[in-house]
Amino acid sequence: MSIKRKPKLAVWKFASCDGCQLSLLDCEDELLAVVDKVEIAYFPEATRAVAKGPYDISLVEGSVTTQHDAERIQKIRKISKLLITIGACATAGGIQALRNFKDVKEFISLVYAKPQYIKTLDKSTSIASHVRVDFELHGCPISKHQLLEVISAYLYGRKPNTPAHSVCIECKRRGTICVMVSRAIPCLGPVTHAGCNAICPSYCRGCYGCYGPKETPNTSSLSDKFSDSGLNNDSIMRMFRTFNACAEPFRKESETREIEEARSKRREARRE
Amino acid sequence: MNSRTIKVDYLARVEGEGALYVKIKDNAVVDIKFKIFEPPRFFEAFLRGRTYNEAPDITARICGICPIAYQMSSVHAMEDAFGIKVDGQLRALRRLIYCGEWIESHTLHVYMLHAPDFLGYPDAIQMAKDYPDIVQQALQLKKIGNEIVALIGGREIHPINVRVGGFYKVPAKQELSPLAERLKWARDAALETVRWTATLKFPDFEQDYEFVALRHPEEYPFNEGRLVSNKGLDISVHDYDNHFIEEHVQHSNALHSVLKGRGSYFVGPLARYNLNFDKLSPLAQETARSVGLSHVCRNPFQSIIIRSVEVLYACDEALRIIEQYEKPDKPALEIQPHAAVGYGCTEAPRGILYHRYRIDDKGMILDAKIVPPTSQNQKTIENDLRQFIPQHIKLPNDQLTLQCEQAIRNYDPCISCATHFLKLKIDRE
Numbered sequence: 001m002s003i004k005r006k007p008k009l010a011v012w013k014f015a016s017c018d019g020c021q022l023s024l025l026d027c028e029d030e031l032l033a034v035v036d037k038v039e040i041a042y043f044p045e046a047t048r049a050v051a052k053g054p055y056d057i058s059l060v061e062g063s064v065t066t067q068h069d070a071e072r073i074q075k076i077r078k079i080s081k082l083l084i085t086i087g088a089c090a091t092a093g094g095i096q097a098l099r100n101f102k103d104v105k106e107f108i109s110l111v112y113a114k115p116q117y118i119k120t121l122d123k124s125t126s127i128a129s130h131v132r133v134d135f136e137l138h139g140c141p142i143s144k145h146q147l148l149e150v151i152s153a154y155l156y157g158r159k160p161n162t163p164a165h166s167v168c169i170e171c172k173r174r175g176t177i178c179v180m181v182s183r184a185i186p187c188l189g190p191v192t193h194a195g196c197n198a199i200c201p202s203y204c205r206g207c208y209g210c211y212g213p214k215e216t217p218n219t220s221s222l223s224d225k226f227s228d229s230g231l232n233n234d235s236i237m238r239m240f241r242t243f244n245a246c247a248e249p250f251r252k253e254s255e256t257r258e259i260e261e262a263r264s265k266r267r268e269a270r271r272e
Numbered sequence: 273m274n275s276r277t278i279k280v281d282y283l284a285r286v287e288g289e290g291a292l293y294v295k296i297k298d299n300a301v302v303d304i305k306f307k308i309f310e311p312p313r314f315f316e317a318f319l320r321g322r323t324y325n326e327a328p329d330i331t332a333r334i335c336g337i338c339p340i341a342y343q344m345s346s347v348h349a350m351e352d353a354f355g356i357k358v359d360g361q362l363r364a365l366r367r368l369i370y371c372g373e374w375i376e377s378h379t380l381h382v383y384m385l386h387a388p389d390f391l392g393y394p395d396a397i398q399m400a401k402d403y404p405d406i407v408q409q410a411l412q413l414k415k416i417g418n419e420i421v422a423l424i425g426g427r428e429i430h431p432i433n434v435r436v437g438g439f440y441k442v443p444a445k446q447e448l449s450p451l452a453e454r455l456k457w458a459r460d461a462a463l464e465t466v467r468w469t470a471t472l473k474f475p476d477f478e479q480d481y482e483f484v485a486l487r488h489p490e491e492y493p494f495n496e497g498r499l500v501s502n503k504g505l506d507i508s509v510h511d512y513d514n515h516f517i518e519e520h521v522q523h524s525n526a527l528h529s530v531l532k533g534r535g536s537y538f539v540g541p542l543a544r545y546n547l548n549f550d551k552l553s554p555l556a557q558e559t560a561r562s563v564g565l566s567h568v569c570r571n572p573f574q575s576i577i578i579r580s581v582e583v584l585y586a587c588d589e590a591l592r593i594i595e596q597y598e599k600p601d602k603p604a605l606e607i608q609p610h611a612a613v614g615y616g617c618t619e620a621p622r623g624i625l626y627h628r629y630r631i632d633d634k635g636m637i638l639d640a641k642i643v644p645p646t647s648q649n650q651k652t653i654e655n656d657l658r659q660f661i662p663q664h665i666k667l668p669n670d671q672l673t674l675q676c677e678q679a680i681r682n683y684d685p686c687i688s689c690a691t692h693f694l695k696l697k698i699d700r701e
Contacts, residue, residue: 015311018287019336019429028415047395048284065311095333098318141429199426205440
């Protein structure tokens, strides 16, 4: 009988809130079964023990915001067979990518009295903008069920089943009445990646896009719909500029609305 | 000359990235740095120009372990600014969701982050091989905390249902009933947790701390109360900035918070317990006494028992709230934003969390200040190590390092929070 070694799993943290890696510890019913199948080789939030690489699966949480981290992700890529990013920070830069639209020096001086002590890059960037990524799991936070699906898919050598359609489909499936149609609540569901099981509309609020853009989203059409219902450009810009602000389709839409807002302000100023 | 360095480059079983550096010369500690190298994320900066109602969703992202705390401090600050008071069942629901977060966060720390130190394991997974029933029970207890948060908040991490003025949707009474059944089991499991943690071995280590926590006339504090200490502080949350200041030190990306003219202080479960023992439920008081605790506990290593007492309290309190719950008519009060400054301070699992916002007449945030519990405990953690290490200086480096790590984990430091935090290095010369 041949004894096959357990695959080694590593969990790496970059700039983040720790919520996505916590999702693994939140698998209360499944955690002990997971560690039966994989060796937790590196996971500082959960263990002091460190097993040497290379690692079969690396889960990467967080975005790159320092020179040190930009170098660290290169090393992690070299010692990882599969590199999977987990969450909006790792896949799109996260909420901290709001700095990408502003001057970071001004940000540092707003938070810290002695800015000279702070070392940070101008921009918060996704892991994929630094190294090759094998799979990106969306969400702020990720769904623990999807995380389990992704881990088990790679353990058995199949493709993860994580649909790329919109939150709208999830609402239809669970029978939630459309909040935009029935209550005129602005909702990012039509352009947002599925995975959360459409929680917000089921709690009578519009989707706020924490899973980032779905494949080929029609953001401008949705923005026009928001405009028709009375939202101004500034509000629409802020809707697209949150936890996935630097995911390409959301970034473009928020910048378009920012430019529109500036134009209308100039027009107003001329009229006066 | 005999000198050595103790160095932990990446402290494990804490939330976020921290390190410790200790320099020892001739058996005396000459330098201690509890470092926070978690990269800064600048929340206070990018809150500027956002609307008041975005604060709970944005600030939740400071910490995936205690998002409810951020949501609660922010909504209370906004409501303070606009002069509205959330009362009755809406207020009770906020206490209930906070109970869920305490149960989840404390159970995670007690069993998965702190207990392995006492029993000599690298983690709870290894511990589970020898203590399978205890780890299974821990996971189920933690799960019930998460179930409360998910039922009221929509999901465990970064819940979506909290808003300024109340909630987007409130549960019907019958939706809460299944939780009550589960909570009765959880209350028994929490009681066993208190008894089990009390059997662990604790170093003899007591300090004369200034404990700071909220105190409310009728209840163990979650969302409201005055800021009090065992050394005479008794102020309104509005006066926080007049009594506490944040210092920026070179070795940390988190600001150190101190009491003006007095220095370091201690926040979290131990502080709450020492200042509010009389407000714990009869069962929690009685259980604490039955394991040999009095109403005062100054040994930070025993914080693991106190956290367990708080889990027991949270189960008890959650049951009380569910029993008395009636669905409120409206899920939220209406808000009329106007130019104002608002202050909020609530009891996160790790201690007081202060928010202050200045809002303009359109409801936009002009500036924000957020002081998380871990940055308030940083100085006390360093002081503890300065006292603790000389008592154990004869230990070999690896054991001394382990003991130092345990002394830090007494505080359940949340480094992601504090940076808006840690590596361990002991230098012996």
